Amino acid sequence: MRADAQRNRDKIVETAREVFRDHGYDASLDLVAKQAGVGAGTLYRHFPTRETLLDAVMQSWVDRVDDTVGKALAREGSPREVLVGWFTDYVSLISLHKGGPAKLTCAMGDEASPIRTKCQALSAAMTRFLADLDSDGALRADVDPLEVCRLVGGVATVADQGELAASVVRPMLEVVADGLLASR
């Protein structure tokens, strides 16, 4: 790639990150282009669709997912507390941009999605977490990580679009956690 192209690409991604944060995921792409000081054509050549741009914006974010799993597993407390803690982290991770939870959760399991890699990172993180917790026998037998991603993603989607407070979200995550834990 030519140096100027690389520069423009970086500038667009950086600008998009800010614009998406400030105006939500539905922000005008022409605004992103203008803000970045490039023409609309340049933006659309680099990123044919909104999804591909979002994918680039999220790249750095993906790296944080694995860290978060580690920290969540290291926390003290009952399996229930650890699980709810991780769910809370998960919701935060996918709620970084408005509209993010819906996009990510719905693309989950869709092999053709442009943000496939992000979904895979998330689902891998969930798998890793559940496997660790499961080794203690804390979980029900037949828990499918993809299913859990969708359940927690559903809660995050509703919370995101309905602008719910954390205090309302937590009990919902607790219900999901209770549904997954082996009954004592």
Added chain:
Amino acid sequence: MRADAQRNRDKIVETAREVFRDHGYDASLDLVAKQAGVGAGTLYRHFPTRETLLDAVMQSWVDRVDDTVGKALAREGSPREVLVGWFTDYVSLISLHKGGPAKLTCAMGDEASPIRTKCQALSAAMTRFLADLDSDGALRADVDPLEVCRLVGGVATVADQGELAASVVRPMLEVVADGLLASR
């Protein structure tokens, strides 16, 4: 209201029902107007926003909610089976139009929403159902109907937008149900 105005209003609602069913909730409103044989102005005078039109479209649908609760409660089986059955019904009810689950669930608890009445009908139905089940002591103590609407609505939203099969949705509803039932 003048007779011609009423005629036009009815025609718009009827047409919108078809158009929304065929093209999803995001269908062009100008298309609805054209299909109904009226000008865009007429449509927007009767229904200032997309939400108000959707509200009118859903009117007949609301009447079915109460019936469904009754039938769900009358079903044979364990509390868990009855609960999952009702959740399945609930998902069907709010998934009648594409985009419906998200709209309805996010408007839940928002007093200012134009589709407030629909949400109230749903939340009342959920309350009635849970109260009946609770009287058998089958549920955990602190179950909030609004919270359950959001949980099940979240599942429905993900299923709707991700076009998930019923066989994938059911286990998710079971997890929610297990989280709500009193542990034995």
Added chain:
DNA sequence: TTGCTAAACGGAGACTGTCTCCGGTACTGT
């Protein structure tokens, strides 16, 4: 350094959807 060429730029504009304004139409009560 100079000149060439392919790659990249960028903005005008086509297209689509939303929503408003206002001149014209026609329903209803008298």
Added chain:
DNA sequence: ACAGTACCGGAGACAGTCTCCGTTTAGCAA
């Protein structure tokens, strides 16, 4: 039948998406 007004409907302003194509420029070879 008539007047008054409630209502109609489409032209058009506005905003966002995306493409096309003339112009510019980076990178390379001589």
